[in-house]
Amino acid sequence: MDSTLNRDVEKRAGTAEPPLFDHESGAVPASSFEHGNSLYAKLQRLGGKIKVEQRGIERVPEDERTDNSYWNIGSMWLAANMVVPSFTIGVLGQPLFNLGFIDSALIIIFFNFISVLTVCFFSTFGAAFGVTTNGFVSVLVWMVGCQAHDLVALFNVLACLGWAAANIIVGAQLINAVNPDVPGYAGILIIAFCTLAVVFFGYQVVHAYEYWSWIPTFIVFLVVLGVFAHSGDFVNIPMRSGSIELGAVLSYGSTVFGFGTGYTSFAADYTVYQPSDRPRRKVFLATWLGIFPTLLFTELLGAALVTAITLNGGDNPYNAGYQDNGVGGLLGALLFPRVGGFGKFCVIILALSIVANNCPNIYSVSLTLMVMGRCTRHVPRFVWTIVATAIYIAIAIPGYSQFEAVLENFMHFIGYWLAIYEGIALTEHFVFRRGFSGYQPEDYDNRDKLPPGIAALLAFCCGVVGMVTGMSQSWYVGPIAKSAGLAPAGGDVGFELGFAFAASSYAILRFIEKGFFKR
Template sequence: MVVSSFAIGILAQKLFFLGFTDACLVCFFFNMIGVIPVCYFSTFGSRFGLRQMVLSRFWFGWHGVKIIAIFNILACLGWSAVNSIVGAELIHAVNNDVPGYAGIIIISICTLLVTFFGYKIVHVYEFWSWIPTTIVFLIILGVFAHSGDFVNLPMGFGVSEMGSVLSFGSVIYGFATGWSSYAADYTVYQPSNQSRTNIFFAVWIGLMIPLLFTEMLGIAIMTATTLNDGVNKYADGYAASGTGGLLAAVLFDPLGGFGKFCLVILALSIIANNCPNIYSVGLAVQVLGGKLTQRVPRFVWTAVGTGVYIAIAIPGYSHFETVLENFMNFIGYWLAIYEGIAFADHFIYKRRMAAYVLAHYDQPSKLPPGIAAIFAFCCGIAGMVCGMSQVWFVGPIALKAGEAPYGGDVGFELGFAFSFVSYAVARRFELKFFGR
């Protein structure tokens, strides 16, 4: 329940020119798809007591998982950078004298202070922080509904609409499935006999309700920027300070100083969103192996990661929408490939939890060689390239899924399909020759 997910909803009209109803339908169905891997992987944490990257050794092998860990580190840092930009926009909207880079540093340092002291402090902060932000979002909903400025933008049609739906869906999927690569990191503390069904649906409810609420709220409020009644405070606010300016246009006139207080609360909500990202950086670094990564305390890697994502976020502040779209697609692409390999191994070859020999998690000679997984990962990349739709490249299949020259993004769908099928075939040969 944070402002980053609200910012995702804004992209429906801003970048993809969708109407209200079609954008909400895309939001619903692609979130449904995206959260399923997160929910499923979360059930592994309690049963095995292993973090997600360590657990991934059973699918990718001792050496292959290091490639996945690098992608996970990049994803965590990217998430943190994107989120901190949103928080900085809110701070700038409250006080124009605070530049974007200062807001990014404020959010980043506050996040570091929470994660510095380990999981228990992170858990306590996450346990309570959703309450004030939920209250603020309800206030935003009430004020905007009372204003009567909602515009029911019509649904599009034809090939252009199909391309926009697929491309926005890719962004929604990337945001929803983004926790897959560290889902088990935060369920390892559950009892080993905890019901997997309970964990699955607890995570499902905990993701779906806030994602749908905040993203659809962003979709609705962004429609007001299309009002044609002279001066448009929503469009002006968004042009001045992005997400923060848009929310300021909703709150400042009717609520005054209290509206500014609400924006500060939302800006601080970014800390809750960034804590799991930056905390998991240290866990992923240690999976890379070697004396350096093992002996250096995790809080040091957390601090280093903080410095890196600050350096990424500051230059990205001035063109946030492009950064957000490209990053969400990157997340969706690589995680779809990761999920395709993991699901192929689990459902075709292991099939049950008892097939995992936990004693092998730190024994390279007894883990899979990882050749099939790396081969499938490369095949997944090939599928991703064929289906991706970016400003700098549009794949041949994507071009057929939407209106030229932009097409429709089907990169994550093809990445999953290619990696799943290729792993299912290659793993059979790997088992035959290596027996593990």
């Protein structure tokens, strides 16, 4: 097999001897990463001494896929979502879209249900094939030579780094709410370095951390729920009707969808060490049980608490706290007067919960960086985690003061591009591959056997056209969005149209491409 990965391993080793590489399956044993005298091999040997995961995007051999725990899958997503950022998505419904609890709750339930399905579905590919999400995408529709794969990798890098920056700003707000003498940049640095300490060591340490980290956060959220229920400050804001309500529902739904579906582009990264004989339905269910109930719990709690900012026409401590310090100020207004020092302890726990949410972002962005160019593969994964950490810190510090607007726009961006990605990938899987049996995972890095990617690239552009016509942002409102709600903001239908345009155009273009190139 003329595999690019085989050539890369030989270059890393700096030797003409055959590398440790299974030509039949395309898998690369862990022992190969330390082979040779190149700088890459020396760094890998150094990492091996301190038990750092050395594998990058290479396919995992069957004998190394020893993660037999379904709870490892479920707890990964449970911990990543039992955090303040998901709580914050629930909070955004009232101040940004003027929604009450009932309509916010209905939006949260419906849009989360559809958004997490692709996360659960793509999680099954890691166990089935032993390759990360980007490796699977190569098998599916992309080829580096046509730049389509690099385009997806670029968007995934932006998404992961943007997620990490948005999340860490929330944590910094919480720390600042407890102690105003701690500036935003200091809170950002604290959480970023804690995250780096986990993801630097790789898959096993990330899973071990997520296995337990949700427990104290869950307890704190129960305290928030109990204190708020006892306070009697919940406000039942009536639902509206007509165009103004339609626009708000669609736009907030796009925000909720963007958060829930945000893990799709790296879902398979956390099941690659699961055995290939794992029933796909059980992997899907383990992911679903970890992510969907958790999102509902945290977001509904946020949607309930934020109704208190409307007390006395907005003249209340909740609204003052939220205006001064975002979600941290809102939680502080609830907890600090009622449970004193323990309330501050709870808020610090919530701030540190950001680590659990940022671990998958920074771990996966390091893998994605390794597929963006042949030269990036010659840098070990754990080095890329350091680079990624420095980048999102640089994004978060200047974005600290504009968090709310940044988060809303970012959630829409995530929903837009992932809907396009999902439209293409699902069409390829169900229409052209006709299920899992239609894949040759051993070819994930063999250019001669991968699709040219022309159809995928053109379909992506068509998806962007749909996105633009349906998007509703402060800086641009598409023509279809204007008719989906009250003018001038309208209602955001960018992700729905992006998915539809991409899926339908890809079905046509891929049929033509496959007939011409025969692959």
